[in-house]
Amino acid sequence: MITMKRVRKTYPNGVQALNGMNIHIDKGEFVYVVGPSGAGKTTFIKLMIRELKPSEGLIQINGNNLGDLSDKQIPYLRRKIGVVFQDFKLFTKLSVYENIAFALEVIEEEPEQIKTKVMDVLDIVGLKSKARFNTSELSGGEKQRIAIARAIVNQPAILIADEPTGNLDPETAWSIMGTLEEINNRGTTIVMATHNSHIVNTLKKRVIAIENGKVVRDELGGSYGYQA
Amino acid sequence: MAIKRKTLTRHGREGFKNIRRNGWMSFASMSAVAIMLFVVGAFAFLIVNTNHLIDTIENDVEIRAFFEHDVDASEQESVLEEVESHDSVENVVYRDRDEGLDVFMESMGSDGEVFENLREENPLNDALIIQATDPQMTAAVAEEVNAQSAIESVEYGESILGQLFTVTNYVRILGGALVIGLIFTSVFLISNTIKLTILSRKDEIQIMKLVGATNSFVRFPFFIEGALIGLIGAIIPIAGLTVGYSYLYSFMYDQVPFFTFVEPNPMIWQISGLLLLVSILVGIFGSQMSVRKFLKV
Ligand SMILES: Nc1ncnc2c1ncn2[C@@H]1O[C@H](COP(=O)(O)OP(=O)(O)O)[C@@H](O)[C@H]1O
Numbered sequence: 461m462i463t464m465k466r467v468r469k470t471y472p473n474g475v476q477a478l479n480g481m482n483i484h485i486d487k488g489e490f491v492y493v494v495g496p497s498g499a500g501k502t503t504f505i506k507l508m509i510r511e512l513k514p515s516e517g518l519i520q521i522n523g524n525n526l527g528d529l530s531d532k533q534i535p536y537l538r539r540k541i542g543v544v545f546q547d548f549k550l551f552t553k554l555s556v557y558e559n560i561a562f563a564l565e566v567i568e569e570e571p572e573q574i575k576t577k578v579m580d581v582l583d584i585v586g587l588k589s590k591a592r593f594n595t596s597e598l599s600g601g602e603k604q605r606i607a608i609a610r611a612i613v614n615q616p617a618i619l620i621a622d623e624p625t626g627n628l629d630p631e632t633a634w635s636i637m638g639t640l641e642e643i644n645n646r647g648t649t650i651v652m653a654t655h656n657s658h659i660v661n662t663l664k665k666r667v668i669a670i671e672n673g674k675v676v677r678d679e680l681g682g683s684y685g686y687q688a
Numbered sequence: 689m690a691i692k693r694k695t696l697t698r699h700g701r702e703g704f705k706n707i708r709r710n711g712w713m714s715f716a717s718m719s720a721v722a723i724m725l726f727v728v729g730a731f732a733f734l735i736v737n738t739n740h741l742i743d744t745i746e747n748d749v750e751i752r753a754f755f756e757h758d759v760d761a762s763e764q765e766s767v768l769e770e771v772e773s774h775d776s777v778e779n780v781v782y783r784d785r786d787e788g789l790d791v792f793m794e795s796m797g798s799d800g801e802v803f804e805n806l807r808e809e810n811p812l813n814d815a816l817i818i819q820a821t822d823p824q825m826t827a828a829v830a831e832e833v834n835a836q837s838a839i840e841s842v843e844y845g846e847s848i849l850g851q852l853f854t855v856t857n858y859v860r861i862l863g864g865a866l867v868i869g870l871i872f873t874s875v876f877l878i879s880n881t882i883k884l885t886i887l888s889r890k891d892e893i894q895i896m897k898l899v900g901a902t903n904s905f906v907r908f909p910f911f912i913e914g915a916l917i918g919l920i921g922a923i924i925p926i927a928g929l930t931v932g933y934s935y936l937y938s939f940m941y942d943q944v945p946f947f948t949f950v951e952p953n954p955m956i957w958q959i960s961g962l963l964l965l966v967s968i969l970v971g972i973f974g975s976q977m978s979v980r981k982f983l984k985v
């Protein structure tokens with residue numbers, strides 16, 4: 461489902477963010493990506509949705525070689541991958557409802573379906589009552605939950621979450637984890653970059669640790685392994 | 689790939705909403721459009737009227753060709769026919785010396801009657817009054833007619849004409865260049881303003897792309913938005929120019945009897961339509977050019 465081979469990424473300023481990444485994730489897996497800040501987790505995610513191009517190496521998603529995709533095909537790749545961005549990337553001028561609906565408008569969903577689906581995911585993340593709020597009126601944790609709602613609303617094959625519990629209180633964080641588990645149980649592959657040692661150590665999954673742009677540890681049911 | 693109707697509806701709605709959401713920026717773009725349209729429109733009216741003035745003067749240009757005194761009627765007739773058949777001649781009227789005297793006396797007003805006693809010994813010549821098809825051909829036609837042995841002399845105010853044509857040609861070329869220059873300047877200014885409004889939405893476009901929007905999906909609402917900015921921005925200048933010109937026209941009509949402006953109808957509608965079209969196109973062009981840069985995500 462997700463394969464990276466000898467992937468390097470050097471930013472224009474010379475920083476080598478990824479330094480020969482090799483990763484393979486199968487369909488239906490739930491994977492934590494851990495590692496110190498600056499290890500390359502976000503860069504790894506950006507490469508998967510082609511927000512960035514690798515400087516070197518091979519990336520395969522759903523059997524598609526990203527290097528072979530034309531610019532015109534990129535949007536269709538992105539629609540199969542739901543992403544919870546570390547900085548949320550919500551439309552600041554739009555309402556909560558409009559933010560989530562956008563992901564469905566893009567795939568030309570039927571208007572009545574849009575309404576139902578948006579309200580459904582808002583229910584899942586527990587923010588149904590804030591549908592008409594402007595996103596600028598939300599707290600950090602609420603924004604995060606909206607970002608999650610948008611990422612899952614069109615039931616992508618892969619859900620990538622960049623520190624999705626980073627701004628949440630433990631209780632909300634756990635409810636979000638419950639949501640992710642549920643989505644995973646429906647067959648969605650989940651890749652979650654995280655700093656939350658408590659979650660990693662409690663809800664045991666495969667753990668991939670990255671340091672200096674390389675995989676240094678990869679174990680099923682592993683632990684966080686860093687001082688939080 | 690055909691766009692689905694619901695998507696089209698969505699784009700239209702978004703285009704409208706974006707104008708409201710980006711209130712001040714939209715206002716700035718529309719103001720830029722409005723100001724430029726005022727200037728371009730005013731110049732268009734000026735040029736149309738300058739042309740009209742030139743035409744009026746030019747069309748008054750006539751050649752008077754006087755027959756020799758000893759030429760008989762049949763010879764005059766054959767000269768008339770020959771001139772009539774000339775390619776560059778629009779219109780020929782025969783005016784015998786009697787009529788010539790009438791015209792002369794009339795031009796003298798009430799004092800003219802004293803010349804009535806000249807009628808028996810009329811010193812004037814029978815004449816042909818000729819208009820060339822193109823006023824600029826006047827001199828050439830006059831020369832050819834003058835070459836006829838039956839013609840004693842021709843008159844057409846050659847020196848003034850020569851100067852007039854030099855001036856009018858300059859006015860036309862200069863005016864045309866000015867309008868084209870103005871349109872280019874305004875396209876540049878307007879698209880720059882629109883670019884600023886879109887620059888502030890760079891992040892928005894990036895997000896759209898990252899959640900899977902195609903380029904055309906991102907572009908379309910901006911297309912509508914640009915067209916609307918052009919449309920709305922054009923309303924005030926077009927209304928202002930229309931009212932202003934109509935007022936000026938009737939003012940001139942009442943106050944300056946020897947020259948009237950070009951009638952507002954239908955010229956005003958043609959220019960308004962043209963301004964509207966230019967405005968909408970500039971709006972679309974400006975917005976599309978600006979979006980383009982940010983689509984590379
Ligand atoms: N746009 C960028 N330009 C230059 N360097 C960057 C950019 N983004 C990230 N980096 C650098 O790349 C490295 C990896 O960053 P990142 O992938 O964000 O790590 P993480 O998400 O694990 O904290 C860091 O050293 C960071 O400073």
Ligand SMILES: [Mg+2]
Nearest residue numbers: 501502546622
């Ligand atoms: Mg990061």
